[in-house]
Amino acid sequence: MLSRARDGHPPAPRTVAGPPATGEPRVDAALSPLGELDELPVSEHPGVYDRIHEQLVEVLGELHSAQTPAGQGSAEQVVG
Numbered sequence: 001m002l003s004r005a006r007d008g009h010p011p012a013p014r015t016v017a018g019p020p021a022t023g024e025p026r027v028d029a030a031l032s033p034l035g036e037l038d039e040l041p042v043s044e045h046p047g048v049y050d051r052i053h054e055q056l057v058e059v060l061g062e063l064h065s066a067q068t069p070a071g072q073g074s075a076e077q078v079v080g
Helices: 025-039 042-067
Strands: none
Touching: 025 042
């Protein structure tokens, strides 16, 4: 028998929300495994986080390079 909410309607199905969209498809793709963590044993979570981190470092580095005008370098360079 289905349980009913106080208003007499069946409760809404539970949905697992993934991470919010960032507007950058490659970042969204890298973050998508976060929505699957509930299905994995906790012992596998560090590997998922490591892969996500590696992908984000790569994508964000590419995005930073694309936005830095030629000859300006990065903020990490030391002016001496």
